[in-house]
Amino acid sequence: MHAGRSPNMSYPTKIAPSRRSLLLFAVSASCLRLANIVDAKEAKAPPKPDNLLSPDAALKRLMEGNDRYVQGTSRGDDFKRERQVLVDGQNPYAAVLSCADSRVAPELVFGSGLGDLFVCRLAGNFVNDDTLASVEYAVAVLNTPLILVLGHDHCGAIDTTVKSLHHDKPPPGHISSLVAALAPAVTASRQQTGDTFANATRQNVVDNVNKLKSAGPILNAAVEQNRLKIVGGLYRLDTGRVDLLS
Numbered sequence: 247m248h249a250g251r252s253p254n255m256s257y258p259t260k261i262a263p264s265r266r267s268l269l270l271f272a273v274s275a276s277c278l279r280l281a282n283i284v285d286a287k288e289a290k291a292p293p294k295p296d297n298l299l300s301p302d303a304a305l306k307r308l309m310e311g312n313d314r315y316v317q318g319t320s321r322g323d324d325f326k327r328e329r330q331v332l333v334d335g336q337n338p339y340a341a342v343l344s345c346a347d348s349r350v351a352p353e354l355v356f357g358s359g360l361g362d363l364f365v366c367r368l369a370g371n372f373v374n375d376d377t378l379a380s381v382e383y384a385v386a387v388l389n390t391p392l393i394l395v396l397g398h399d400h401c402g403a404i405d406t407t408v409k410s411l412h413h414d415k416p417p418p419g420h421i422s423s424l425v426a427a428l429a430p431a432v433t434a435s436r437q438q439t440g441d442t443f444a445n446a447t448r449q450n451v452v453d454n455v456n457k458l459k460s461a462g463p464i465l466n467a468a469v470e471q472n473r474l475k476i477v478g479g480l481y482r483l484d485t486g487r488v489d490l491l492s
């Protein structure tokens with residue numbers, strides 16, 4: 247049964263390095279092809295060249311879009327063409343962290359088309375691990391030069407938090423997680439003069455802008471290198487105007 251093969255012959259050990267080499271070569275070649283594909287994808291021209299803006303120019307464009315929205319001007323988008331342009335990539339010129347409120351629609355508020363805004367929405371427009379990860383992706387991978395934290399008046403999440411803290415009674419279900427996130431801003435607003443609700447709404451935006459600015463390792467470095475601007479704003483339900491916070 248061992249005919250033609252001496253006990254000292256070691257086909258497996260002679261053949262094995264060869265197979266390993268072939269396998270390593272195949273894996274290396276595959277990795278190289280994959281790397282080339284990724285490089286080629288990253289190196290190719292962005293789908294929306296007009297979106298390659300400095301942080302200040304991005305903010306200017308955002309607010310000009312809001313002006314058009316306030317005036318009620320329609321962009322007349324050619325969505326069929328825009329969809330095709332954006333199939334293989336995106337380079338939004340701004341990221342917006344806004345409330346989930348149905349009356350606050352960032353793409354409409356800023357007169358933007360497909361591929362222009364990277365929008366994260368959740369009730370109360372605050373930073374948690376998930377929203378932070380999302381905006382980090384926009385900045386680190388998509389090179390987005392601007393982040394806007396957008397609060398708004400008559401916010402239900404703020405209202406719920408104010409009432410919950412006032413009555414010392416948690417809301418039902420998972421809504422309590424919103425209250426926990428917004429409580430610091432509401433508590434701080436009690437020390438301020440003027441309308442508590444408006445102050446809390448503003449404070450929440452300010453707090454989350456600061457949170458993003460100091461978030462390492464991606465956002466704080468981008469701000470430091472002037473590749474990124476992070477600002478806060480308040481959307482006015484009646485006029486549609488966004489007031490930037492200084």
Ligand SMILES: [Zn+2]
Pocket residue numbers: 345346347369370398400401402403404
């Ligand atoms: Zn809201």
